[in-house]
Amino acid sequence: MDIATEAKPEAIVLKGRKVVAGRAEGEALVTTETISGWGGINERTGTIIERRHQMRDVSFAGKILVFPGAKGSSGWSAYFHMTRLNGVQPQAMIFTRMTTKIALGAVVTRVPAITELDQDPLSVIETGDWVVVDADAGTVTITKKKT
Amino acid sequence: MKLTDYEKAMYEGEHGRAKARAMDLLVRYGEALGAERLVETNNVAGAFNASTPSVQAIAQKGMEHIYSELNLDSDEVVEVPHMVAHTCQLITGIDNDNWELQGVDKSLVDMQRANEKYLGRRGVNMFATCTPYQVGNVPVKGEHCAWMESSAVIYCNSVLGARTNVEGKESTGAAALTGRIPYWGFHITENRRGTHLVELDIEVDDMMDWGLLGYYIGEVIGEDIPVINGRSHQPDLIKLKHFGAAAASSGGVEMYHIPGITPEADTVEEAFGGRKIKGTFRYGTAERRETYEKLQSSTEKKVDFIMLGCPHNSIDQMALIAHMLEDRKIHSDVQLWVHTPRAIKQVAERNGYIDVIRDAGGVVMSDTCPAISRRLPAGTRVIATDSAKQAHYLPAITGVQGWFGSVSDCVDAALTGQWNGRA
Numbered sequence: 001m002d003i004a005t006e007a008k009p010e011a012i013v014l015k016g017r018k019v020v021a022g023r024a025e026g027e028a029l030v031t032t033e034t035i036s037g038w039g040g041i042n043e044r045t046g047t048i049i050e051r052r053h054q055m056r057d058v059s060f061a062g063k064i065l066v067f068p069g070a071k072g073s074s075g076w077s078a079y080f081h082m083t084r085l086n087g088v089q090p091q092a093m094i095f096t097r098m099t100t101k102i103a104l105g106a107v108v109t110r111v112p113a114i115t116e117l118d119q120d121p122l123s124v125i126e127t128g129d130w131v132v133v134d135a136d137a138g139t140v141t142i143t144k145k146k147t
Numbered sequence: 148m149k150l151t152d153y154e155k156a157m158y159e160g161e162h163g164r165a166k167a168r169a170m171d172l173l174v175r176y177g178e179a180l181g182a183e184r185l186v187e188t189n190n191v192a193g194a195f196n197a198s199t200p201s202v203q204a205i206a207q208k209g210m211e212h213i214y215s216e217l218n219l220d221s222d223e224v225v226e227v228p229h230m231v232a233h234t235c236q237l238i239t240g241i242d243n244d245n246w247e248l249q250g251v252d253k254s255l256v257d258m259q260r261a262n263e264k265y266l267g268r269r270g271v272n273m274f275a276t277c278t279p280y281q282v283g284n285v286p287v288k289g290e291h292c293a294w295m296e297s298s299a300v301i302y303c304n305s306v307l308g309a310r311t312n313v314e315g316k317e318s319t320g321a322a323a324l325t326g327r328i329p330y331w332g333f334h335i336t337e338n339r340r341g342t343h344l345v346e347l348d349i350e351v352d353d354m355m356d357w358g359l360l361g362y363y364i365g366e367v368i369g370e371d372i373p374v375i376n377g378r379s380h381q382p383d384l385i386k387l388k389h390f391g392a393a394a395a396s397s398g399g400v401e402m403y404h405i406p407g408i409t410p411e412a413d414t415v416e417e418a419f420g421g422r423k424i425k426g427t428f429r430y431g432t433a434e435r436r437e438t439y440e441k442l443q444s445s446t447e448k449k450v451d452f453i454m455l456g457c458p459h460n461s462i463d464q465m466a467l468i469a470h471m472l473e474d475r476k477i478h479s480d481v482q483l484w485v486h487t488p489r490a491i492k493q494v495a496e497r498n499g500y501i502d503v504i505r506d507a508g509g510v511v512m513s514d515t516c517p518a519i520s521r522r523l524p525a526g527t528r529v530i531a532t533d534s535a536k537q538a539h540y541l542p543a544i545t546g547v548q549g550w551f552g553s554v555s556d557c558v559d560a561a562l563t564g565q566w567n568g569r570a
Contacts, residue, residue, distance in 0.1 A: 017181070039539075039540040051444060051539075074296055077316060077318070085216075098181070100313050105315070
């Protein structure tokens with residue numbers, strides 16, 4: 001499949017490494033802060049609950065979650081696992097910092113996931129942008145939201 | 148990922164469906180990490196036990212459903228054989244004795260007990276604590292482990308010099324059945340060197356000092372490896388247990404070096420192992436003060452719940468609390484819960500500490516903690532705790548306001564019903 005022809009003219013394409021296979025598209029939710037799983041999210045609503053987090057009370061359910069990665073408790077994977085069982089998982093994950101928490105979490109959330117992108121996704125992608133994650137092709141295609 | 152012949156055989160189902168599903172998870176996980184291979188482990192500390200309402204629906208279908216879904220991420224339901232690695236259960240959601248005080252429904256207690264029997268027979272040792280290193284699982288330097296519990300992982304890597312990444316419920320479930328875990332991160336010597344230098348400009352002595360330093364370091368370091376220089380006092384198990392838990396709460400620190408104290412470096416140079424220092428932080432009076440303020444999330448002086456013992460208390464911490472409560476009574480509006488591993492509780496019982504705490508009006512809890520169980524005494528609005536980790540998590544999880552302070556400030560709050568803590 002040729003990504004360039006599929007993308008709209010104004011689209012930006014980033015290349016990276018597949019973490020979990022699959023393809024998903026949706027609206028981006030971008031945070032420059034790492035996320036705690038256990039103790040940092042509500043697994044029934046997909047909402048970030050950490051005190052002092054820039055995305056507190058915001059839900060990532062159905063979004064393309066763009067973030068630096070995981071922090072905090074080892075319950076990270078178990079809590080994101082439960083967001084999947086509860087149907088409030090993000091549609092895909094784009095992250096910059098590889099750890100065992102985020103790797104295992106992405107695997108058990110079973111959503112397309114990608115890292116090691118050739119540009120910093122946290123500065124290229126903004127909340128509200130339309131993002132296509134094709135993990136198998138190793139691409140992230142961004143259509144900027146209308147300002 | 149490269150697999151040995153034996154691992155391939157497990158993957159292909161020659162050793163049963165459970166091991167095949169476990170290998171499938173380990174391969175998916177290893178490839179996500181970019182690991183080249185697996186490493187053998189004979190020391191697994193995980194979360195197997197069923198003690199929360201969300202697990203109840205799965206438990207009703209049978210215990211093998213819980214393990215298959217939550218410990219192996221497997222859609223196929225598999226019979227669970229005996230664990231091949233030495234395996235223990237970390238903290239759980241229910242105190243097997245004090246469940247009524249926690250407000251736990253009897254049906255959940257029955258589920259937990261039935262699940263413990265199921266797991267126990269299969270070789271999951273019921274330590275039921277976040278501090279397995281306090282009750283008999285003390286890995287030796289260089290030992291490859293697969294541990295969960297961020298406060299235990301940082302202790303395992305840094306203080307004991309054993310090797311583990313922060314594993315999860317699914318990877319420990321798979322490791323226990325296969326004796327394998329991805330060879331990545333802290334299993335590899337080069338990845339254990341320091342990245343950042345933290346220079347101490349002030350004395351760091353008591354437990355609260357170490358908690359504050361840990362919370363500060365987690366915030367500024369994130370997931371990197373700090374090397375702490377300028378230490379003026381010798382820390383012990385209690386202080387490092389507290390320090391690590393704090394650093395793994397505000398950040399994702401999984402390893403640190405205190406040259407001369409921790410086993411992999413005698414000097415700052417050795418801690419960095421020839422690596423370039425990525426950054427230097429200075430910790431002084433202003434940083435300590437700012438960290439202390441960050442941990443306070445309460446505006447109300449009147450407290451109604453005191454939580455002590457996160458990570459679970461050592462016997463010496465139990466002795467200290469008993470000493471402070473001797474012949475005194477806590478305030479009638481306040482509940483005091485003190486948490487310690489069940490094995491240590493038994494010693495505390497024989498020493499008479501439990502009687503002293505009980506006579507003062509407190510409760511000694513084991514197997515769980517309020518953050519894990521999400522259970523506090525009914526009507527709790529304002530808590531006080533000596534744990535930076537609980538002060539970080541409890542307000543977020545349960546919506547209460549929180550004070551953080553020293554053990555004596557917390558005991559004082561228990562006795563007076565008022566928070567008078569000082570930085």
